[in-house]
Amino acid sequence: MNTPMYIIAMHIQGKILPETYEAVSFAQDLGSGQKTIIVLGSGSQLSSMANELSENTGIDVVAIKAQYLNLYNAESYKKIIKGIIGHGRSACICMPHVSMGYDLAPGLAVDLDAACITGIEAISPDASFTRSMFGGKIRVQTRPLDGPVVLTVLPGAWKGFDNAPLASGSVDILSVDEPPLTTRTLEIKASTPKDMGFSDAEVIVSAGRGIGSAENLLHIEDLAALFPRSAVGATRGVCDLGWLGYKHQIGVTGNTVAPGVYIACGISGAVQHLSGMRHSGLIIAINTDAHASIFRIATYCIVEDVNTFIPILLEEYKGQS
Amino acid sequence: MPYHVYMKSHVARGVRILVCVKQVLDSAETVSIDETATDETATWIRFEPGTVFRMNRFDEFAVQEALRIRESIPGSVIDALSLGPDRVKKTILKALEMGADNGVHIPVETKKYILPYMRASMIAEYAQNRHYDLILTGIMAEDDMECQVGQLLAGILGLPYATSVIYQDIEANKGTIYVEKEIEEGRRECMDIDLPALITVQSGINTPGYPSLSNVLRARGQQIEVMEPSRCADRMDREVITGVSYPSAGVSGTFIDGSPQEKANALLDILHKNAVL
Numbered sequence: 393m394n395t396p397m398y399i400i401a402m403h404i405q406g407k408i409l410p411e412t413y414e415a416v417s418f419a420q421d422l423g424s425g426q427k428t429i430i431v432l433g434s435g436s437q438l439s440s441m442a443n444e445l446s447e448n449t450g451i452d453v454v455a456i457k458a459q460y461l462n463l464y465n466a467e468s469y470k471k472i473i474k475g476i477i478g479h480g481r482s483a484c485i486c487m488p489h490v491s492m493g494y495d496l497a498p499g500l501a502v503d504l505d506a507a508c509i510t511g512i513e514a515i516s517p518d519a520s521f522t523r524s525m526f527g528g529k530i531r532v533q534t535r536p537l538d539g540p541v542v543l544t545v546l547p548g549a550w551k552g553f554d555n556a557p558l559a560s561g562s563v564d565i566l567s568v569d570e571p572p573l574t575t576r577t578l579e580i581k582a583s584t585p586k587d588m589g590f591s592d593a594e595v596i597v598s599a600g601r602g603i604g605s606a607e608n609l610l611h612i613e614d615l616a617a618l619f620p621r622s623a624v625g626a627t628r629g630v631c632d633l634g635w636l637g638y639k640h641q642i643g644v645t646g647n648t649v650a651p652g653v654y655i656a657c658g659i660s661g662a663v664q665h666l667s668g669m670r671h672s673g674l675i676i677a678i679n680t681d682a683h684a685s686i687f688r689i690a691t692y693c694i695v696e697d698v699n700t701f702i703p704i705l706l707e708e709y710k711g712q713s
Numbered sequence: 714m715p716y717h718v719y720m721k722s723h724v725a726r727g728v729r730i731l732v733c734v735k736q737v738l739d740s741a742e743t744v745s746i747d748e749t750a751t752d753e754t755a756t757w758i759r760f761e762p763g764t765v766f767r768m769n770r771f772d773e774f775a776v777q778e779a780l781r782i783r784e785s786i787p788g789s790v791i792d793a794l795s796l797g798p799d800r801v802k803k804t805i806l807k808a809l810e811m812g813a814d815n816g817v818h819i820p821v822e823t824k825k826y827i828l829p830y831m832r833a834s835m836i837a838e839y840a841q842n843r844h845y846d847l848i849l850t851g852i853m854a855e856d857d858m859e860c861q862v863g864q865l866l867a868g869i870l871g872l873p874y875a876t877s878v879i880y881q882d883i884e885a886n887k888g889t890i891y892v893e894k895e896i897e898e899g900r901r902e903c904m905d906i907d908l909p910a911l912i913t914v915q916s917g918i919n920t921p922g923y924p925s926l927s928n929v930l931r932a933r934g935q936q937i938e939v940m941e942p943s944r945c946a947d948r949m950d951r952e953v954i955t956g957v958s959y960p961s962a963g964v965s966g967t968f969i970d971g972s973p974q975e976k977a978n979a980l981l982d983i984l985h986k987n988a989v990l
């Protein structure tokens with residue numbers, strides 16, 4: 393692919409999200425077209441982010457500056473990026489599949505009459521992109537037709553950009569003054585602290601919807617109690633049901649954990665959950681569905697009903713000791 | 714219609730809400746690739762008779778949020794829409810049982826995967842000129858995991874939007890909606906958006922309730938509006954599916970075999986060896 397490529401930098405509160413560099417690596421793998429990084433922001437934060445991007449990647453940076461760009465706003469981003477790229481031109485626009493990325497990409501694609509492909513995990517030789525469906529049970533290859541294309545890159549699928557470039561790219565800072573008309577981004581609220589003692593836990597036993605009911609949490613707690621330093625985790629689904637509080641949630645919008653042993657009980661293995669626990673030492677998964685995606689990252693897989701298996705496990709443990 | 718006129722009229726009549734509900738395969742179901750596909754039908758998924766489908770969970774939260782808005786603004790009306798083959802009528806019925814006022818079906822009988830842009834275009838075709846004040850979708854469909862149709866629909870209709878909404882406070886008399894979006898590390902991005910607008914709902918925004926008996930009975934007798942065949946054509950597609958496959962074998966872990974007791978003992982051994990027991 394040698395069409396011009398643009399990477400949209402994503403940042404929160406003056407910090408470039410590391411996934412931005414993964415999108416740069418993706419673009420490098422994708423083709424040899426002229427590359428530009430676009431970053432939008434305000435004040436001195438913008439210049440330091442622009443310099444950081446050009447130094448770390450060696451790619452030219454276009455930085456767009458306005459007071460109202462201190463916070464992300466899809467309406468502004470769409471208008472400004474369309475202005476830079478131009479309508480109808482063949483171009484490839486890449487960004488990470490983070491909250492700002494999936495917010496922006498489809499809307500931008502409509503404005504540019506572009507194809508939009510989200511959550512890309514791999515590139516195939518015929519220039520198709522691979523993405524997962526059905527909770528990771530199926531892989532689909534899809535190829536954009538002629539014309540511009542907007543792509544979002546699944547976090548973790550590419551390594552960050554770490555081979556230091558010989559020279560920095562150029563940095564162009566441009567001002568704009570066309571505040572958004574129908575939307576106003578007001579502020580970013582900090583998250584509520586949710587320390588569950590996960591960092592001290594050697595073993596985390598986590599519950600998914602597959603446990604079937606809040607009462608069955610007893611099994612999860614009994615299993616966790618076997619280990620001297622343990623904690624109970626959960627999927628978002630379990631927290632949504634009110635079976636456990638959100639502070640137990642593990643995943644991209646919850647806690648990130650990496651205990652020595654992670655025991656996943658009745659968890660399907662959605663990517664959003666996996667990204668919060670994939671670096672655990674040993675992963676043990678218990679699920680009735682032998683095709684569940686959790687088994688693809690588990691070290692040990694047990695196809696059983698958790699609610700009958702855990703009591704048996706506890707019985708056998710008592711028998712042994 | 715000038716904007717201020719639009720605002721005055723909708724305060725008097727409550728807000729008109731469209732909520733999009735997708736029918737998906739249950740996460741515990743086996744997914745089989747259709748090996749009998751030909752060039753014309755394109756390879757996609759084969760659904761055996763008896764396969765369990767249900768409403769996309771994120772869309773349950775969207776329906777529930779629509780109900781909450783209707784509760785707070787008397788006179789509001791909720792239309793629940795689903796696009797797909799005849800079986801999606803069951804999901805529309807579920808939305809009616811939860812309390813939506815009207816059901817809309819966009820019939821599409823195809824064995825192919827319907828791409829997000831096509832789905833959004835067809836939904837836009839229905840929504841255009843129907844003067845919705847607010848359109849709600851889920852953040853993502855659990856089956857195709859695109860995170861696209863809401864934003865595409867907003868783009869096609871020229872509406873402002875917000876994704877991953879975890880809290881909303883609609884101020885119909887001001888013609889705005891305040892939203893909090895869930896972003897990285899549990900932070901929330903707060904926005905004010907002019908109506909009409911579209912929001913994509915994140916799970917946890919509310920607690921979907923069980924349908925009441927009276928709603929279930931009312932829903933049963935209710936007609937579902939069926940949209941005329943869409944004028945959108947395949948040539949609108951901007952991408953083509955070139956392959957469908959199972960994830961490569963051999964990247965999974967070791968399956969522990971035997972009776973439940975044998976598996977339990979094998980697992981205890983592993984835990985001992987790793988010195989956590």
Ligand SMILES: Cc1cc2nc3c(=O)[nH]c(=O)nc-3n(C[C@H](O)[C@H](O)[C@H](O)COP(=O)(O)OP(=O)(O)OC[C@H]3O[C@@H](n4cnc5c(N)ncnc54)[C@H](O)[C@@H]3O)c2cc1C
Nearest residue numbers: 600601602627628629643644645658660665680681697698
């Ligand atoms: C933007 C975004 C952010 C998200 N963030 C997170 C996050 O941070 N964390 C998170 O967890 N999710 C997150 N999600 C949700 C995620 O996509 C999944 O919906 C969720 O992880 C699924 O939870 P689950 O595995 O408990 O439920 P399901 O997917 O419904 O899976 C239940 C599993 O239990 C199995 N099962 C059923 N009965 C039994 C039994 N008796 N014994 C054993 N197994 C059984 C089934 O085979 C199935 O595999 C996010 C989604 C989005 C869109």
Ligand SMILES: Nc1ncnc2c1ncn2[C@@H]1O[C@H](COP(=O)(O)O)[C@@H](O)[C@H]1O
Nearest residue numbers: 733734796850851853854859860861862
């Ligand atoms: N076939 C459909 N019928 C109704 N709504 C849909 C359909 N496909 C997608 N949606 C809506 O768009 C949201 C995002 O879906 P997706 O872009 O497929 O991940 C879903 O949560 C639904 O609210």
